[in-house]
Amino acid sequence: MNPFEEKPIPINDGIDDWASIYPVSYSKQRIDPYTKLRIILSNCVEVGEILFKNIFLCNCTNNDLRREVSLLRRIEQQQQKHINWLKPIDETTLETTIGYEHLEVALTACLAQNEPDGYVKQVFEFSLIEDLDHLYRFSNLLDLDSQIPAQQLVQSYVDITPGRPAIAQHRFPFDSVRHSVDFTKADIATKLNILIAASCQQQTENYYMNVGNSYYNDLGRRLYLEIAMIEGDHAGQYRSLIDPNCTWLEKLLLHEYMECYLYHSFYNDEPDKAIREVWGRLFQQELSHLQKAVGLLMQYENKSFEQVIPNAVFPKLIKFDDTRNYVRTVLKEQVLLTADRERYAPIDTLPDDHDYFFYQDRVNHDIKTVASHNVVTSHMQKYNIDYRAEEKTNPVDAFADRTADNTQIARSPNKT
Numbered sequence: 037m038n039p040f041e042e043k044p045i046p047i048n049d050g051i052d053d054w055a056s057i058y059p060v061s062y063s064k065q066r067i068d069p070y071t072k073l074r075i076i077l078s079n080c081v082e083v084g085e086i087l088f089k090n091i092f093l094c095n096c097t098n099n100d101l102r103r104e105v106s107l108l109r110r111i112e113q114q115q116q117k118h119i120n121w122l123k124p125i126d127e128t129t130l131e132t133t134i135g136y137e138h139l140e141v142a143l144t145a146c147l148a149q150n151e152p153d154g155y156v157k158q159v160f161e162f163s164l165i166e167d168l169d170h171l172y173r174f175s176n177l178l179d180l181d182s183q184i185p186a187q188q189l190v191q192s193y194v195d196i197t198p199g200r201p202a203i204a205q206h207r208f209p210f211d212s213v214r215h216s217v218d219f220t221k222a223d224i225a226t227k228l229n230i231l232i233a234a235s236c237q238q239q240t241e242n243y244y245m246n247v248g249n250s251y252y253n254d255l256g257r258r259l260y261l262e263i264a265m266i267e268g269d270h271a272g273q274y275r276s277l278i279d280p281n282c283t284w285l286e287k288l289l290l291h292e293y294m295e296c297y298l299y300h301s302f303y304n305d306e307p308d309k310a311i312r313e314v315w316g317r318l319f320q321q322e323l324s325h326l327q328k329a330v331g332l333l334m335q336y337e338n339k340s341f342e343q344v345i346p347n348a349v350f351p352k353l354i355k356f357d358d359t360r361n362y363v364r365t366v367l368k369e370q371v372l373l374t375a376d377r378e379r380y381a382p383i384d385t386l387p388d389d390h391d392y393f394f395y396q397d398r399v400n401h402d403i404k405t406v407a408s409h410n411v412v413t414s415h416m417q418k419y420n421i422d423y424r425a426e427e428k429t430n431p432v433d434a435f436a437d438r439t440a441d442n443t444q445i446a447r448s449p450n451k452t
């Protein structure tokens with residue numbers, strides 16, 4: 037499918053009344069976990085579009101152009117509300133959180149497996165097994181506080197098991213910056229993957245930093261705080277991959293193309309009839325945004341869309357799938373990696389005076405204050421073991437003991 041060859045609806049057809057913006061919520065008992073992931077990801081992307089257009093408006097001096105961006109922004113706002121209000125009243129914040137972490141694992145695995153650029157693939161795989169660990173920590177909180185096994189929510193699509201432990205994921209910010217990718221040379225799949233992954237991580241941070249202080253107990257509030265810091269770091273890594281030489285209108289075109297790709301993917305993969313109609317409608321609206329972006333790029337920069345997106349046929353579509361074997365392989369091979377400026381390196385190759393150890397000592401020197409550790413030990417104290425749901429045992433021997441949380445692996449050079 038080439039979205040530039042499709043005939044779009046008029047852009048103003050995207051303006052809806054209140055009755056249409058407010059959707060019928062899904063049933064949390066009946067929804068397929070992958071439908072839920074698509075809903076959360078769509079919300080992430082629409083939030084990202086609102087923020088992108090806000091910053092565009094602040095960086096543009098031409099009010100005619102600002103009016104056009106403002107119209108696009110208004111429709112992104114409506115889309116975001118429609119999608120985000122699909123969540124039912126009875127789904128708790130923590131249950132939604134399990135969805136965010138499941139999404140991060142499933143999406144990152146899907147993108148990494150389809151990523152043609154080896155460097156970008158490495159960036160994805162690096163954070164994939166960190167989000168796997170977040171899913172495990174939040175699942176322990178859910179079981180501890182609500183006696184709800186997270187496997188009920190994610191079914192058997194993903195393992196709930198330790199990844200590279202959260203305590204090891206706190207790094208000096210100098211090690212969060214990646215090399216940017218040259219978008220004039222990159223494959224279209226790479227550009228789409230980076231934009232989608234960055235939106236996902238950014239919205240996860242937004243969600244935790246906004247709702248985390250409303251959790252009803254201290255341990256949970258602390259866990260949200262700690263994981264929000266890491267999500268922000270992941271978002272920063274992904275965002276630093278984006279080509280800083282793109283103009284605002286080139287970026288606008290890429291963003292609208294990305295949204296078309298997303299909704300076309302979702303439409304093709306969605307078994308829920310009502311939700312499928314939502315993806316179809318949003319796809320039509322995004323086609324009209326894309327057409328608008330094509331016109332603005334030509335009018336203000338005298339560039340054709342082909343100069344930005346030469347091969348406009350969509351690459352392989354996003355499809356959530358069982359990636360448990362792949363995630364296990366990445367975990368086994370990469371658990372000991374940490375970030376060393378723009379690259380990744382085994383923890384035991386870092387010099388003793390590396391920033392990583394300085395930062396670790398600053399934030400983690402008192403292990404009793406580290407919530408990601410405490411949540412698992414609290415579960416162990418109450419139930420004798422941690423909460424897991426695994427198809428096969430964890431591939432890392434150091435995680436075999438379910439009565440002790442390993443806080444040394446991937447963090448301390450000699451005690452792996």
Ligand SMILES: [Fe+2]
Pocket residue numbers: 082085111112115295322
């Ligand atoms: Fe949108």
Ligand SMILES: [Fe+2]
Pocket residue numbers: 137140166167168170171240267
């Ligand atoms: Fe995460």
Ligand SMILES: [Fe+2]
Pocket residue numbers: 085112291292295322325
């Ligand atoms: Fe859009």
